[in-house]
Amino acid sequence: MSKVDLRITPSRSVLPASQEPQLLYALIELSAQSGATKMPRLPLNLCLVIDRSSSMRGERLQQVKQAAMQILDLLGDHESFALVTFNDRAEVVVPAQLARARAEIKRQISAIEAAGGTEMATGLALGVQELQRAMMPRAIHRLLLLTDGRTYGDEGRCVEIARRAQARGIGITALGIGSEWNEDLLETIAARENSRTHYITSAAEITKIFTAEVERMHNIFAQDVQLRVTLPPQGLLRSLDRVRPYIVPLPTIEEAEFVWTAALGDWPESDAQALLMEIVVPPLPVGRHTMLRLQLRYRVPGSEGTTANHEQNLVVGVRNPDEVASEVDPTVKHWLERLVAYRLQASAWQAAEEGKLEEATRRLQMAGTRLFEAGEIELARTVQEEATRLLRSGQASAEGRKRIKYGTRGLIGREEQL
Amino acid sequence: MVICSHCQAQQLDGTIFCTVCGASLLSAKPQRQTTASLNRAAAETAQAEVDEATILPAPTPAPETNTIALIVLSSGRRIVLPVTPELLIGRKDQQRNFFPDVDLSLDGGYDAGVSRQHARIICRDGSYLLEDLGSSNGTFLNRQRIAPRRPVELHHGDEIQLGMLLVRFEMNG
Numbered sequence: 001m002s003k004v005d006l007r008i009t010p011s012r013s014v015l016p017a018s019q020e021p022q023l024l025y026a027l028i029e030l031s032a033q034s035g036a037t038k039m040p041r042l043p044l045n046l047c048l049v050i051d052r053s054s055s056m057r058g059e060r061l062q063q064v065k066q067a068a069m070q071i072l073d074l075l076g077d078h079e080s081f082a083l084v085t086f087n088d089r090a091e092v093v094v095p096a097q098l099a100r101a102r103a104e105i106k107r108q109i110s111a112i113e114a115a116g117g118t119e120m121a122t123g124l125a126l127g128v129q130e131l132q133r134a135m136m137p138r139a140i141h142r143l144l145l146l147t148d149g150r151t152y153g154d155e156g157r158c159v160e161i162a163r164r165a166q167a168r169g170i171g172i173t174a175l176g177i178g179s180e181w182n183e184d185l186l187e188t189i190a191a192r193e194n195s196r197t198h199y200i201t202s203a204a205e206i207t208k209i210f211t212a213e214v215e216r217m218h219n220i221f222a223q224d225v226q227l228r229v230t231l232p233p234q235g236l237l238r239s240l241d242r243v244r245p246y247i248v249p250l251p252t253i254e255e256a257e258f259v260w261t262a263a264l265g266d267w268p269e270s271d272a273q274a275l276l277m278e279i280v281v282p283p284l285p286v287g288r289h290t291m292l293r294l295q296l297r298y299r300v301p302g303s304e305g306t307t308a309n310h311e312q313n314l315v316v317g318v319r320n321p322d323e324v325a326s327e328v329d330p331t332v333k334h335w336l337e338r339l340v341a342y343r344l345q346a347s348a349w350q351a352a353e354e355g356k357l358e359e360a361t362r363r364l365q366m367a368g369t370r371l372f373e374a375g376e377i378e379l380a381r382t383v384q385e386e387a388t389r390l391l392r393s394g395q396a397s398a399e400g401r402k403r404i405k406y407g408t409r410g411l412i413g414r415e416e417q418l
Numbered sequence: 419m420v421i422c423s424h425c426q427a428q429q430l431d432g433t434i435f436c437t438v439c440g441a442s443l444l445s446a447k448p449q450r451q452t453t454a455s456l457n458r459a460a461a462e463t464a465q466a467e468v469d470e471a472t473i474l475p476a477p478t479p480a481p482e483t484n485t486i487a488l489i490v491l492s493s494g495r496r497i498v499l500p501v502t503p504e505l506l507i508g509r510k511d512q513q514r515n516f517f518p519d520v521d522l523s524l525d526g527g528y529d530a531g532v533s534r535q536h537a538r539i540i541c542r543d544g545s546y547l548l549e550d551l552g553s554s555n556g557t558f559l560n561r562q563r564i565a566p567r568r569p570v571e572l573h574h575g576d577e578i579q580l581g582m583l584l585v586r587f588e589m590n591g
Contacts, residue, residue: 011434020419022431280430328434328444340435358494365492366440368582369529372555373442380582385561388491388577388584 003033004222006296006312011332016321017286023238024281026292026314027332030273032221042301044075044217045139047082047096049127050112051147054087057114059203060177064146067210068109074214075099080139082130083109086123087116096134120147121154121161128165138302140217140266141170144210145189146200148178155185166192171266173213175200179399183406193265196246199406216268222298222308225264227275230293233258234282243335244274247342247409267298276335284318291316334374341370342408345383349401352390361391367408379407424529441529486539486546488578489586490525505539507580508532508551522583531555531581539572539587546572546589555581 011025048071050064068083075081076099083094094108127143143165151158162172171194174186183199190197200209229237229252237260240250252260267273281291292314300306348363364387372380386400396404406412420429424441433443488497488507497520499505508518509527511534522532533553540547547569550557557564558579564570572578574589 012432015432018431020431023429023433025434281432326444333434333444336434340440344440361492363440365526365582366529369526369531370435370440372531372582381561384579384582384584391491391494 004296004308004310005029005031005033006294006310008292008294008312008314009329009332010291010314010316011328011336012316012324013329014317014319014324015281015284016324017284017318018321019283021234021236021280021282024279024291024316025328025332025336026277026279027243027329027335028275028277028294029244030267030275030296032267032269041218042220043079043136043139044214045080045096045131045134045136045141046071046075046214046217047084047127047130047143049084049086049123049143049145051118051120051123051149052085052087052112052114053116053118053149054114055118055148055178055180060148060206061112061114063203063206065109065112067207069106070207070211071214072099072102072105072109074211074218080134080136081105082127082134084123084127084130085112086119086126087114088119089116090119090122090126092126092130096130118147118149118151119154120145120151121157124158124161124165128161128170131165131170132168140220140301141168142194142213142217143170143172144175144213145172145186146175146177146206147181147186148176149180150182151185155182158185159188162189162195163192166195169194171195173198175209176402177201177203177206179397179402183402187405191248193263196248197406197411199402199412201403201412216270219269220266220301221269222267223301225267225296225298227262227264228255228295228297229260229262229277230295231258231260231279232282232284232289232291235291236280238278238280240275240277241339242273243276243339244410245271246411247339250275274335276332276339286318286320288315288317290314337370337374338376338408338410341367341374341376341383344370345404345408349396349405352396357390357394361387364390364404367404371408376407379404382407424526485590487588487590488520489588490522491584491586492530493525495525499539501541503541505541506535506551507538508534508536510534522580525583527580527583530583532583533581536580537578540569546587548572548576548578548587553581 007029009027048068072081079099080096081099082096084092094105131141172189174190174197176186177200186197198209200206235258240252240262242248242250250262252262255261290313294312296310298308300308344363344367348360352360364383368380368383382403386396390396420443422429422436422441425439427436427438429436435442486499506518507520509523509532510517510521535551536553537550537557548559549569550564550566552566559570560577572587576587578585578587
């Protein structure tokens with residue numbers, strides 16, 4: 001019943017024989033054949049945690065309330081809904097309950113008003129509590145956090161609460177709106193499986209992003225996806241990153257000699273996934289060699305203990321150097337170019353924080369070049385502008401920084417690809 | 419092992435983008451080479467622009483009546499230029515013996531998409547005009563793309579973007 005396509009594309013299909021180790025990139029595309037989810041889905045246990053500080057007043061809060069009500073309508077009678085708000089303190093507006101008394105829940109949502117400051121940690125803690133209160137042993141547990149401001153002094157607590165929840169199988173989607181929120185904090189919170197962060201540039205997008213997120217959770221067809229990578233002796237997995245649907249580095253564990261594993265979390269059918277790995281290939285004699293063995297293993301939701309497995313090998317020829325063309329696969333190069341741009345901008349902000357402005361500017365400009373060549377012209381220009389601003393004023397704009405951070409990861413302007 | 423022509427870092431064979439600076443290692447020949455020849459190789463494989471290889475007379479240092487300057491923002495390099503009727507901006511190509519008045523190859527011009535003959539500054543009756551010479555990646559004046567072969571007026575402090583490379587135009591009266 002599981003229909004998964006696993007495709008490996010190497011940067012070069014033939015390698016030159018060499019006395020030295022060399023680098024090979026491999027793009028791994030994972031896609032679910034449509035219909036993979038035509039099976040009973042797991043119920044959703046959802047809690048919205050909403051910032052209602054005074055800066056949310058007006059269109060933002062209005063849109064959030066509307067989005068919350070639309071989400072409620074997307075849920076089935078057997079699914080759980082809760083809503084927590086926070087400003088200087090936190091409050092449970094809708095206690096965890098099955099999505100049934102819809103009119104009453106909507107009345108509670110519409111009574112939310114904006115006031116006060118932003119203190120996120122207590123809001124998160126209450127949200128996690130509501131999710132646990134729902135007592136749904138077999139469900140998809142998700143917390144949807146939306147904020148437009150900085151929380152002061154409790155960032156450490158926020159991360160702790162998030163980690164505890166994630167360890168118990170609760171995924172967190174952290175959404176920032178406007179230009180004032182702390183993207184470092186949201187990124188840290190979301191840096192675990194089944195968690196992600198998103199940048200909402202205008203209030204009008206709130207409903208679309210909220211509902212898209214709920215729809216993704218509704219079509220999860222594989223849970224706890226584990227990837228196992230086996231390399232030839234003396235091979236080395238230098239890095240592993242997810243590049244689609246958005247860029248995120250994937251932590252790997254060296255489980256045995258030349259065997260690495262990575263946890264990919266739950267997989268919504270609508271997400272075409274792609275991973276990019278950098279493999280250090282040891283010196284090999286002329287001939288055909290298995291460079292990579294991939295094993296994918298996941299749980300099938302809603303069925304007791306059923307797991308599915310997929311396996312795929314990559315065989316690459318090694319020939320005399322003068323018989324080997326130097327071309328690289330254009331698709332691999334495209335995703336690598338975007339990944340390099342993402343890494344460059346990340347290290348640019350780091351350099352800027354350390355006061356190394358020229359270094360930061362150089363890195364941003366190179367990120368711009370990579371994006372330019374990857375066809376991301378508009379984003380390349382934003383990067384260029386911020387590089388100039390950084391060099392002139394010693395600071396990038398809050399909005400530009402967010403646009404670059406989220407844009408290079410592929411997290412804004414591509415809703416249609418969700 | 420290959421050497422990145424941009425930052426001189428050592429990289430494994432097969433590397434596509436330098437892990438230190440992010441520059442492309444593809445346009446360079448895969449063999450070990452000196453950086454100078456790598457740069458030249460990069461210039462040769464650049465986009466198929468038609469270079470007429472116009473050889474311009476080297477600018478004669480005019481008496482210090484008037485100068486203009488271009489400041490490259492990424493490198494901070496200030497290029498002071500004598501006022502001549504025409505100043506060509508681009509990237510040098512030693513192979514073809516082509517040397518523009520303003521050579522941006524030292525400022526990462528290749529990576530930033532600067533064409534060999536990218537644009538020119540024309541001085542006419544004390545005012546300055548900027549003209550794009552049909553460059554591959556375009557010329558922008560104060561963030562507006564200018565049409566090729568259509569000179570537009572330049573003012574003190576204007577921002578000129580050649581491909582991805584940003585420079586500021588200054589007049590020192």
